[in-house]
Amino acid sequence: MSEEPLAETYARLSAPFEVTFTDIRGGVELTYVSGEQVVRRLNEVLGVGGWSFRVLGHDINPEADEAWALGELVAEIGDKTVVRQQFGSQKLKRSRSTGVPMDIGFDLKGAATDAMKKCASLLGVGLYLSRKEGGSKAGADVEPLVCETCRQQLKDTRSKDGTAWSAEQLADMGKRKHGRVLCFSHYRAANETRRPRAMATASA
Numbered sequence: 001m002s003e004e005p006l007a008e009t010y011a012r013l014s015a016p017f018e019v020t021f022t023d024i025r026g027g028v029e030l031t032y033v034s035g036e037q038v039v040r041r042l043n044e045v046l047g048v049g050g051w052s053f054r055v056l057g058h059d060i061n062p063e064a065d066e067a068w069a070l071g072e073l074v075a076e077i078g079d080k081t082v083v084r085q086q087f088g089s090q091k092l093k094r095s096r097s098t099g100v101p102m103d104i105g106f107d108l109k110g111a112a113t114d115a116m117k118k119c120a121s122l123l124g125v126g127l128y129l130s131r132k133e134g135g136s137k138a139g140a141d142v143e144p145l146v147c148e149t150c151r152q153q154l155k156d157t158r159s160k161d162g163t164a165w166s167a168e169q170l171a172d173m174g175k176r177k178h179g180r181v182l183c184f185s186h187y188r189a190a191n192e193t194r195r196p197r198a199m200a201t202a203s204a
Helices: 003-013 035-046 104-121 127-134 167-178 186-202
Strands: 021-025 028-032 051-059 068-078 078-091
Touching: 003 035, 035 068, 035 104, 035 186, 051 104, 068 104, 078 104
Parallel strands: none
Antiparallel strands: 021 028, 051 068, 068 078
């Protein structure tokens, strides 16, 4: 296949969406599209039989209080088979009265959808939204997230079990659990410090 048809395919995959959504995570406004929008874009550009998605692995990360999934997207583009893999995550939704997870299956489904969307972004679908998240808004620079203990800028990281955390997710978790923004190392250290106190309180 010549470069022109491939360029046209990429242009159709990466075209901006007419409708987007916004959310606030870690004090940062993020713009995103739904899983249904991504599926429709893949179907329209590649065809229903031109791509597939499967979950390679999934689990619950109790430390992050979230479900995670590793997904794989396989696409037939021209005469090539393109394979992309990415992690996705979903915060566990808990009952306000008991704190018990309401629907683990739904949370895992959300993690799988997140993984699918991230895989599709590697083909250009909604990729421009990621650039906005890391860039500027309304001409003003977004202030970087900094650990309140070591003053190092937060970076996207991955825990030992393979769960991917964005800087915004890490900052949000630190603020909710420890009342301050922490890098991954100091977040784990704060967890270790907090654990003996919780055990002592429970045994008192």
